[in-house]
Amino acid sequence: MIVDSHCHLDFPDFADELDDVVQRARDAGIGRILTICTRVKNFPQVLAVAERFEDVFCSVGTHPHNAGEELDVTADQLIGLAQHPKVVAIGEAGLDYHYDKAPRDAQAQGLRIHIEAARQTGLPLVIHARSADEDMAAILKDETAKGAFPAVLHCFSSGLALAQTGIELGLYVSFSGILTFKNSQDVRDIAALMPKDRVLVETDAPYLAPMPHRGKRNEPAYTAHTAAVLADVWQQDIETTAQQTTENFFRLFSKVSRPKNGQGAL
Numbered sequence: 001m002i003v004d005s006h007c008h009l010d011f012p013d014f015a016d017e018l019d020d021v022v023q024r025a026r027d028a029g030i031g032r033i034l035t036i037c038t039r040v041k042n043f044p045q046v047l048a049v050a051e052r053f054e055d056v057f058c059s060v061g062t063h064p065h066n067a068g069e070e071l072d073v074t075a076d077q078l079i080g081l082a083q084h085p086k087v088v089a090i091g092e093a094g095l096d097y098h099y100d101k102a103p104r105d106a107q108a109q110g111l112r113i114h115i116e117a118a119r120q121t122g123l124p125l126v127i128h129a130r131s132a133d134e135d136m137a138a139i140l141k142d143e144t145a146k147g148a149f150p151a152v153l154h155c156f157s158s159g160l161a162l163a164q165t166g167i168e169l170g171l172y173v174s175f176s177g178i179l180t181f182k183n184s185q186d187v188r189d190i191a192a193l194m195p196k197d198r199v200l201v202e203t204d205a206p207y208l209a210p211m212p213h214r215g216k217r218n219e220p221a222y223t224a225h226t227a228a229v230l231a232d233v234w235q236q237d238i239e240t241t242a243q244q245t246t247e248n249f250f251r252l253f254s255k256v257s258r259p260k261n262g263q264g265a266l
Contacts, residue, residue: 001032003200097135153171157187176204227242
């Protein structure tokens with residue numbers, strides 16, 4: 001079994017064939033799917049997807065691109081919405097200085113609010129970090145000093161220093177289809193250095209389809225391609241890699257139910 005630890009099934013890209021997308025994932029051995037919230041105001045639609053499928057779970061939170069739109073979101077609001085049994089994570093929240101779609105102070109404010117919600121609920125924070133390594137590391141260190149919280153650096157494409165900081169603080173690191181791209185040797189080098197018990201795989205679908213589907217719409221079934229490349233990086237077989245990353249997922253996202261025996265086998 002493999003787990004897609006991060007995708008966006010509520011996006012319009014999947015509206016016309018969501019049942020088929022989820023079934024293809026099941027057929028590819030994807031036993032659990034985590035669909036991620038990017039705007040709290042859109043949380044009802046995200047939750048509706050998770051409630052529709054037994055093997056799909058969700059998060060609640062505000063993407064850094066949208067941080068300026070949702071400055072009124074509070075930790076208490078996130079905590080309240082996270083009480084639903086299908087909500088297993090907080091976020092995604094973080095810093096994105098590549099696109100700078102929201103003021104940087106708004107992104108930092110949102111990130112700290114989401115960290116507080118993760119700290120109080122014990123649910124993992126899904127962290128988006130792009131072109132903001134130094135500020136992200138500083139905030140994570142500062143907030144961890146106030147009290148530890150579970151988290152994952154999702155779709156990792158940052159530098160080795162941020163990955164090492166995350167590991168030192170007890171976080172996990174997740175790799176997407178970027179790991180499979182020909183020009184991503186630096187990401188593969190980082191993956192090779194990560195403790196195997198702290199690594200997840202994901203799609204970030206509909207974005208970043210892995211090889212050999214690059215340039216097309218991504219979907220959860222393609223997680224298997226990223227897992228296969230990770231297996232090569234770790235110089236081990238795909239079955240061992242799938243088992244390791246899946247166990248890591250259930251350890252971090254402990255609110256997610258495990259499949260019954262035989263369901264979702266690789």
